[in-house]
Amino acid sequence: MNRLLSNTVYSGAALLDALLAIVPRLRTNEWKYEQARLGCKFFVNSLNGCRGRTLQQRWCDFEETVWAEWSHSEHRLPSHRRSWGPRVAVIGRLVRPSPKWLISVRILDWVASLPEDDPLVKAQELLSGALKTVRWAGPFCKHMAVSNGIRILLANGYATLNEIQERDLASDPAWSKGSDVLDAALCAVGVFTRTPQQGASRRHRGERLTPAEMVVRMEIPEPFRQVGTLYLETYGARVSDVYSTRRGKANALRNFWQFIVERYPNVRHCRDVLPGHARAYLAYAVERSPGVQSAHGWLITVRTFFADICGWATEPGSPFAPFAPATPPLTRHDLMGAGFKSGRQESANRMTATVLDLEREMPNIRALALRSWDEAKIAAAAQGAGQRVKRSEGDAFWTWAVLELLIQSGLRVEEAAELTALDILKRRTKDARVYYLLHVKPSKYDRARVIPIGDGLGRVIAEIIRHVKAFYGVDTVPFCDHWDRHEKRPLPRAPYLLQGAGHPSAMSISGMSGRVNAVSVAAGSRHSDGKPLILRPHDCRRMFASEHLNNNVPVHVIQALLGHASLDTVMVYAKLYPQHLLEEYRKTVRGLYRAVHGEASLRNPTAAEWAAFEASCSLRDMGTHLCALPTGEYCPRGLVCLGCVHAQPKKSAVPTFRRMLASHERQLDAARGHGEPAGQIASRELEVGRIRSALRRAEELGDDVAAAIERAAG
Numbered sequence: 079m080n081r082l083l084s085n086t087v088y089s090g091a092a093l094l095d096a097l098l099a100i101v102p103r104l105r106t107n108e109w110k111y112e113q114a115r116l117g118c119k120f121f122v123n124s125l126n127g128c129r130g131r132t133l134q135q136r137w138c139d140f141e142e143t144v145w146a147e148w149s150h151s152e153h154r155l156p157s158h159r160r161s162w163g164p165r166v167a168v169i170g171r172l173v174r175p176s177p178k179w180l181i182s183v184r185i186l187d188w189v190a191s192l193p194e195d196d197p198l199v200k201a202q203e204l205l206s207g208a209l210k211t212v213r214w215a216g217p218f219c220k221h222m223a224v225s226n227g228i229r230i231l232l233a234n235g236y237a238t239l240n241e242i243q244e245r246d247l248a249s250d251p252a253w254s255k256g257s258d259v260l261d262a263a264l265c266a267v268g269v270f271t272r273t274p275q276q277g278a279s280r281r282h283r284g285e286r287l288t289p290a291e292m293v294v295r296m297e298i299p300e301p302f303r304q305v306g307t308l309y310l311e312t313y314g315a316r317v318s319d320v321y322s323t324r325r326g327k328a329n330a331l332r333n334f335w336q337f338i339v340e341r342y343p344n345v346r347h348c349r350d351v352l353p354g355h356a357r358a359y360l361a362y363a364v365e366r367s368p369g370v371q372s373a374h375g376w377l378i379t380v381r382t383f384f385a386d387i388c389g390w391a392t393e394p395g396s397p398f399a400p401f402a403p404a405t406p407p408l409t410r411h412d413l414m415g416a417g418f419k420s421g422r423q424e425s426a427n428r429m430t431a432t433v434l435d436l437e438r439e440m441p442n443i444r445a446l447a448l449r450s451w452d453e454a455k456i457a458a459a460a461q462g463a464g465q466r467v468k469r470s471e472g473d474a475f476w477t478w479a480v481l482e483l484l485i486q487s488g489l490r491v492e493e494a495a496e497l498t499a500l501d502i503l504k505r506r507t508k509d510a511r512v513y514y515l516l517h518v519k520p521s522k523y524d525r526a527r528v529i530p531i532g533d534g535l536g537r538v539i540a541e542i543i544r545h546v547k548a549f550y551g552v553d554t555v556p557f558c559d560h561w562d563r564h565e566k567r568p569l570p571r572a573p574y575l576l577q578g579a580g581h582p583s584a585m586s587i588s589g590m591s592g593r594v595n596a597v598s599v600a601a602g603s604r605h606s607d608g609k610p611l612i613l614r615p616h617d618c619r620r621m622f623a624s625e626h627l628n629n630n631v632p633v634h635v636i637q638a639l640l641g642h643a644s645l646d647t648v649m650v651y652a653k654l655y656p657q658h659l660l661e662e663y664r665k666t667v668r669g670l671y672r673a674v675h676g677e678a679s680l681r682n683p684t685a686a687e688w689a690a691f692e693a694s695c696s697l698r699d700m701g702t703h704l705c706a707l708p709t710g711e712y713c714p715r716g717l718v719c720l721g722c723v724h725a726q727p728k729k730s731a732v733p734t735f736r737r738m739l740a741s742h743e744r745q746l747d748a749a750r751g752h753g754e755p756a757g758q759i760a761s762r763e764l765e766v767g768r769i770r771s772a773l774r775r776a777e778e779l780g781d782d783v784a785a786a787i788e789r790a791a792g
Contacts, residue, residue: 093172094122096162104191121163138162145179168232169198180229186221189228198228201239206758207268212548216465216579223263239269248286250650258581259453273558274582285565286321289314289328296332299339305348305401306331309387312398323562330379337362348387355594356380356407372423374413381408423565431606432617433624439603439611440621445487446601447478471578472545475595476579479542483576484594484615486535488622488640491615492564493521495587496734499555499573502539505529518641527641539630542575549578560584564594592614623648654727702731702772735773742766 097118101111103200105776130136141227148160161183167173168180169188189198189586191583196582205227209220227239242264247257262274287295289310293303307332308322318324337359338345345351360377362736367373384406391402451474483494501517514531531539546735555573560635562569563586576585599612603609619640626636636648703725746762 085132085755087131088136090122090126092169093125093133094118096172097166097170098120100166103193104166104511105193105479105535106602114166117160117162118166119163123722124163130415134173137175141176141179149182160708171232171235174235175232177229177233180233185225185228185232197237200232201231202228204239204264204267205260208263208502211260211266212262213551214582215262219256219259219379223259224753226256226260242269244270244280244386248277260542262582267518275559276581276583276586279561279583279586281565282674283561284566287325289324292328294327296328298332299335300346302331302335302510305387305398306335308397308401309383312390314387320564321566326375327379327383331374331383333363333366333376333580334359349403351384351403351407353407353412357412358383359408360412364396374606375412377408381406381410381413384408388550412509415538427477429620434611434657435605435611435622436621437624439598439601440485443601443613444575445601447474447481447597450474450600454665457505470588472549472580475541476585477597478575479538479545480536480585480590480593481597481618482534483542484618485621486532486538487516487529488517488619488626490521490641491587492562493518494615495574495585495590496521496560496562496569497575499543499575501575502531525641527638530638545573546578550582558582559582561586564588566779570604589616594618610768702734703727725772727772729776732773732776735769739769739773742769 098115101114101118101266101322103109104114108115125133125136125140128136128139128144129205130139140294145160145164164175165183165188168175186202189196194201200223205224209215209223212220227242231234231239233239234246236242247261247264256278257280258274261276261280264270265272265274283551290307295304298306306328310328313327314324322609323375327522338351338355339364341353341358345355359380362375363373367376384403386552387398388406389401390396391398401497451471454467454471454474458468460467480494483489484491487494489497496519501519502516503517505513505515509512514536515528516531516535518527518529520526543555547553549555555575555577557571557573558577559571560569560574561584562566574584576590577583579585579589594613594615594617598611603611603613623636623640626639627633633645633648635647636642640648703719705722706724706726742762742765746759747768749759749762
């Protein structure tokens with residue numbers, strides 16, 4: 079770009095001379111030379127009427143006013159008259175056009191008229207040569223990639239491709255079409271030292287903040303930023319340096335300190351926070367949070383914050399000593415009775431309902447994914463199948479592969495995204511049999527684990543490797559760069575399994591989520607209440623736990639496979655049906671009974687034994703009574719037979735009743751002498767009355783009626 083001409087005071091005559099000096103260098107015929115000269119004069123006359131002190135300022139005004147009128151008015155000017163002047167000014171680098179303006183012109187047609195030694199022509203040739211090896215992109219995307227590369231050079235005033243930076247590809251959404259192909263071409267020519275990236279991963283990476291930057295970005299009030307920064311730094315050094323954890327703590331502390339500033343403006347220091355202030359925050363957190371679980375998380379973070387700084391402040395020379403309150407203002411007991419227990423129960427109930435819905439709908443979702451892939455394979459294998467059909471086959475395959483990988487491995491989505499070919503471990507048993515394990519890198523609890531690769535999971539992994547090799551046309555899974563979305567930092571370059579899904583880059587977590595979401599929508603999945611069931615990657619993990627638990631896999635084995643910290647978490651993810659519980663209970667009881675009573679105890683009873691059993695069920699012997707209440711009916715007295723209309727006292731029990739009456743009368747006299755409460759004395763009097771009634775009924779019998787009933791029943 080001619081910076082001297084564009085940044086000095088505008089002169090129409092000087093601009094026209096510069097334009098007419100460029101025209102003879104263009105590769106075109108004599109008739110177009112004359113059109114170019116006339117167009118340059120017309121363009122200069124138009125700029126003379128624009129606002130601005132310099133040529134660049136007048137060009138900006140020209141884009142907004144004159145060009146918009148030329149391009150969109152009803153009386154549109156002929157193309158050769160309106161375009162030659164701007165064309166010569168842009169490709170001659172006299173002005174710097176905006177990206178919005180460049181996207182409206184056919185820039186490659188303009189570059190084609192430049193001499194062969196022009197930097198723009200060389201840049202175009204370099205990009206076109208690099209794109210010849212790109213097999214996954216179509217001709218249109220390659221054309222757009224080269225066009226956008228030239229547009230970036232012109233918009234930023236770059237002379238060569240090596241000046242292009244990362245932000246140039248992610249800055250303007252107008253260049254999104256073909257930007258992924260351009261990124262691959264720039265990586266191929268050595269402009270970028272990384273492997274190609276997709277547009278979403280380039281634009282939404284974010285920056286990794288330091289603790290000091292984090293408290294400022296989170297808008298923590300000024301009086302509490304110093305202690306917040308110190309706490310996050312110390313927590314990262316002593317407890318966990320996981321970035322997402324520290325960011326969550328900063329967010330929770332921001333909510334608490336904003337509450338303190340709003341409700342208690344006189345509290346200007348961390349050490350001045352009292353238990354009353356913290357307890358008042360309970361209702362505030364429940365009201366402002368998105369849900370009960372979020373409120374509970376905020377309060378746990380605040381409680382942990384004060385417990386940590388109060389504990390660390392006791393160390394000799396601790397920097398927390400000036401900030402620690404005299405006592406932790408929020409304790410575990412303060413959170414009890416705040417409604418979180420019922421909230422967790424509601425969450426568990428929703429989880430149970432979700433698992434039931436998933437077990438009902440998941441077979442349809444998996445069947446649709448497999449059927450779609452099979453149909454796409456048939457279409458792609460047909461003769462004359464175009465690139466779009468082949469791309470559809472790859473899309474259908476990756477949807478099936480991601481879904482099956484998550485379901486059959488039980489991995490978290492971030493764990494699956496970081497799997498590499500190096501994580502497939504080959505082992506041999508003592509008898510020389512080969513088996514395979516899948517190494518899972520640390521994620522949630524910073525603990526690695528290995529899981530066995532069964533037939534189903536092995537098939538999925540084998541298909542993934544086959545497709546990755548076919549996409550690149552190589553014999554091994556290639557190394558590529560990856561990005562950790564949660565930690566906001568690049569992962570080591572490695573042969574990641576989930577790569578080459580239509581682009582030579584690793585699949586992102588959002589890409590995996592989008593695939594499982596789409597297939598559930600296509601399958602028409604529904605919850606039990608009729609609402610759409612949108613499948614998420616973590617639902618596949620729940621299905622893994624539920625299926626294995628219902629197929630009698632021991633709970634501690636499922637815990638190890640899933641990488642859970644406790645067995646309770648497994649029971650949250652899984653659902654045991656009552657029928658399964660009943661069968662397992664019967665097996666256990668039957669085994670114990672056989673061990674105690676022997677195999678003969680399980681034989682079928684004879685007719686006489688069965689009749690005796692029925693008689694005993696119809697008339698139960700309670701010792702001093704016979705109970706005539708049919709077995710299975712509700713007993714309103716809780717099997718306390720004294721005074722019951724269903725109980726028939728035995729005449730042989732008269733001595734027992736007399737001893738009972740004498741004992742209860744002595745206890746009643748003692749209770750009256752001790753001055754027991756009137757309610758207890760009344761209860762004793764009622765019991766004495768029942769015993770007297772039973773004794774009187776037994777004494778009035780001429781014969782032992784109970785014995786006669788027993789004889790008749792026998």
